[in-house]
Amino acid sequence: MDIEExxxxxxxxxxxxxxxxxxxxxxxxxxxxxxxxxTGGKRIRPILAILTYEALGxxxxxxxxxxxxCEVLHNWILVHDDIEDGDKMRxxxxxxxxxxxxAHGINVGDLMAHKVFELILKSxxxxxxxxxxxxxxxxxxxxxxEGQAMDINLRDNNSPTENDYMRMIxxxxxxxxxxxxxxxxxxxxxxxxxINKMIEFGKFIGPAFQITDDVLDLTEGKGRGEIGRDIKxxxxxxxxxxxxxxxxxxxxxKIIEILNKSPEKTSSADVAxxxxxxxxxxxxxxxxxxxxxxxxxxxxxxxxxxxxxxxILYFFADYLVKRKK
Amino acid sequence: MDIEExxxxxxxxxxxxxxxxxxxxxxxxxxxxxxxxxTGGKRIRPILAILTYEALGxxxxxxxxxxxxCEVLHNWILVHDDIEDGDKMRxxxxxxxxxxxxAHGINVGDLMAHKVFELILKSxxxxxxxxxxxxxxxxxxxxxxEGQAMDINLRDNNSPTENDYMRMIxxxxxxxxxxxxxxxxxxxxxxxxxINKMIEFGKFIGPAFQITDDVLDLTEGKGRGEIGRDIKxxxxxxxxxxxxxxxxxxxxxKIIEILNKSPEKTSSADVAxxxxxxxxxxxxxxxxxxxxxxxxxxxxxxxxxxxxxxxILYFFADYLVKRKK
Numbered sequence: 001m002d003i004e005e006x007x008x009x010x011x012x013x014x015x016x017x018x019x020x021x022x023x024x025x026x027x028x029x030x031x032x033x034x035x036x037x038x039t040g041g042k043r044i045r046p047i048l049a050i051l052t053y054e055a056l057g058x059x060x061x062x063x064x065x066x067x068x069x070c071e072v073l074h075n076w077i078l079v080h081d082d083i084e085d086g087d088k089m090r091x092x093x094x095x096x097x098x099x100x101x102x103a104h105g106i107n108v109g110d111l112m113a114h115k116v117f118e119l120i121l122k123s124x125x126x127x128x129x130x131x132x133x134x135x136x137x138x139x140x141x142x143x144x145x146e147g148q149a150m151d152i153n154l155r156d157n158n159s160p161t162e163n164d165y166m167r168m169i170x171x172x173x174x175x176x177x178x179x180x181x182x183x184x185x186x187x188x189x190x191x192x193x194x195i196n197k198m199i200e201f202g203k204f205i206g207p208a209f210q211i212t213d214d215v216l217d218l219t220e221g222k223g224r225g226e227i228g229r230d231i232k233x234x235x236x237x238x239x240x241x242x243x244x245x246x247x248x249x250x251x252x253x254k255i256i257e258i259l260n261k262s263p264e265k266t267s268s269a270d271v272a273x274x275x276x277x278x279x280x281x282x283x284x285x286x287x288x289x290x291x292x293x294x295x296x297x298x299x300x301x302x303x304x305x306x307x308x309x310x311x312i313l314y315f316f317a318d319y320l321v322k323r324k325k
Numbered sequence: 326m327d328i329e330e331x332x333x334x335x336x337x338x339x340x341x342x343x344x345x346x347x348x349x350x351x352x353x354x355x356x357x358x359x360x361x362x363x364t365g366g367k368r369i370r371p372i373l374a375i376l377t378y379e380a381l382g383x384x385x386x387x388x389x390x391x392x393x394x395c396e397v398l399h400n401w402i403l404v405h406d407d408i409e410d411g412d413k414m415r416x417x418x419x420x421x422x423x424x425x426x427x428a429h430g431i432n433v434g435d436l437m438a439h440k441v442f443e444l445i446l447k448s449x450x451x452x453x454x455x456x457x458x459x460x461x462x463x464x465x466x467x468x469x470x471e472g473q474a475m476d477i478n479l480r481d482n483n484s485p486t487e488n489d490y491m492r493m494i495x496x497x498x499x500x501x502x503x504x505x506x507x508x509x510x511x512x513x514x515x516x517x518x519x520i521n522k523m524i525e526f527g528k529f530i531g532p533a534f535q536i537t538d539d540v541l542d543l544t545e546g547k548g549r550g551e552i553g554r555d556i557k558x559x560x561x562x563x564x565x566x567x568x569x570x571x572x573x574x575x576x577x578x579k580i581i582e583i584l585n586k587s588p589e590k591t592s593s594a595d596v597a598x599x600x601x602x603x604x605x606x607x608x609x610x611x612x613x614x615x616x617x618x619x620x621x622x623x624x625x626x627x628x629x630x631x632x633x634x635x636x637i638l639y640f641f642a643d644y645l646v647k648r649k650k
Contacts, residue, residue: 084427102427106434107470118467130456134459138443142440149354
């Protein structure tokens with residue numbers, strides 16, 4: 001599957017649906033939304049919804065509003081996350097709150113969060129189906145917020161365990177990442193058994209995604225203008241947790257000290273120190289193996305699905321683990 | 326109608342519905358929600374939903390989840406508003422972001438925003454009705470966010486007109502304030518004509534509410550620990566707009582200067598100067614008259630409604646304009 005080719009052929013459907021609900025002309029609101037959405041190009045989530053719906057034998061046009069809703073959901077969560085994490089750059093550009101201020105940043109996210117439901121309610125499905133889509137979306141947003149609270153809490157934890165970490169990332173990602181597929185299956189009238197399998201798939205692919213994210217921060221930089229931003233933010237990444245479980249008492253003291261500094265006070269030398277320690281204890285290798293093992297477990301679930309769905313799930317699993325940003 | 330008596334008799338229904346969806350034990354999330362909701366006691370919005378539903382001949386228990394949803398909607402908007410406005414006190418207590426930090430503050434609001442829909446989806450109505458309630462709620466939230474963007478924008482406007490102000494407050498309050506009644510009418514299967522009248526009522530009662538709010542900031546303090554907080558925040562209140570339209574060029578320059586200072590840099594002398602100017606030009610009197618005139622217009626719409634509904638709308642109009650906080 002070639003993601004660019006698919007984006008070219010399906011992108012318009014998604015953009016049309018989004019443009020349909022973002023038509024207002026209030027300054028620092030609809031322009032800010034357009035600014036934010038235009039910074040990200042691949043539209044992997046809505047494409048996943050469309051591909052799944054097609055694989056289930058349905059006409060892609062009908063799922064377009066829900067597919068767009070998945071993209072909007074993804075994007076508003078990023079707008080708020082960037083404020084919560086103090087991230088100034090996203091996809092190599094200033095984040096919404098940096099460009100428009102924190103007040104507008106919060107409000108922009110709030111409007112988008114509700115536009116998600118406007119899109120779903122616009123779908124041309126029967127009422128039962130629309131309600132199910134609303135419920136699946138709301139559930140994903142709630143689980144993500146619960147995971148985010150655990151994530152913020154973990155940053156004050158000086159003895160974080162892999163168990164804490166797994167609970168947090170599973171909460172944050174499992175439902176959220178699989179929503180496009182789950183919604184497409186709901187809309188196509190698939191049996192609950194298949195939907196459950198997709199959520200189960202998410203419980204493995206979500207952690208695979210997040211662990212890959214942790215590694216990318218230290219290797220590629222994730223479009224945030226620097227390498228090792230997570231260290232500055234004090235994130236208890238899988239690298240941190242693994243390293244803490246292996247290092248000496250002195251090293252432990254030093255690394256916690258670095259993580260607990262405010263981002264502005266964390267120096268490049270601090271980041272380099274942490275990185276060196278991760279290398280010493282092979283924490284990056286550990287994380288990569290873990291991500292691959294989760295992806296492999298996710299694929300085992302995909303193996304029990306119909307062939308054309310399996311293909312999509314394999315593609316998604318590979319995409320999440322092998323991406324470079 | 327005695328609001329305390331009604332709160333005592335219906336409060337439990339509402340609290341039970343809220344407790345039903347706020348059961349998690351993730352620190353800095355569910356405890357923060359409980360903290361915030363417990364600071365406000367009167368539950369005027371959910372009571373309005375219940376009273377309206379009863380007045381339409383229905384059993385109050387069925388509307389309880391939607392009534393609770395209105396209270397949660399109201400409260401999450403306040404959580405985010407307090408961050409956006411930099412308000413440190415609400416209902417005489419530290420605001421959520423002051424107590425739990427900005428990151429948790431945003432996330433708490435996001436979770437609550439979705440719990441609103443969880444409550445609505447839990448209602449024991451048919452699917453069509455639940456969808457209509459979802460749509461009315463989503464629309465109110467969208468209009469409120471649009472109004473909020475205009476509000477934030479207005480603070481950078483040095484020549485604000487009453488027209489700008491009216492557009493902003495009508496956006497921010499008309500749908501939002503009438504949602505409890507509109508939802509109750511939708512759930513009771515009322516005709517569209519009655520629902521339209523309620524929204525029309527909101528277009529007068531919303532401004533009456535907001536203008537009263539502007540006056541209260543300068544007279545009673547609105548539970549934010551000080552008098553004149555709006556001046557510190559640079560809000561273009563009706564008092565500011567009226568005063569600017571009457572005062573001399575010098576006074577105009579001085580008042581804009583005060584409003585454009587950051588809240589920390591605005592002194593008590595600055596607030597006193599503005600207050601004195603509002604008195605000089607009778608801006609407070611102007612605002613009070615305006616609020617009363619809007620309330621009177623709202624009541625004229627109420628006069629065209631069935632007697633027991635009219636009674637509720639009159640009560641609500643009086644409550645909003647005559648309240649002391």
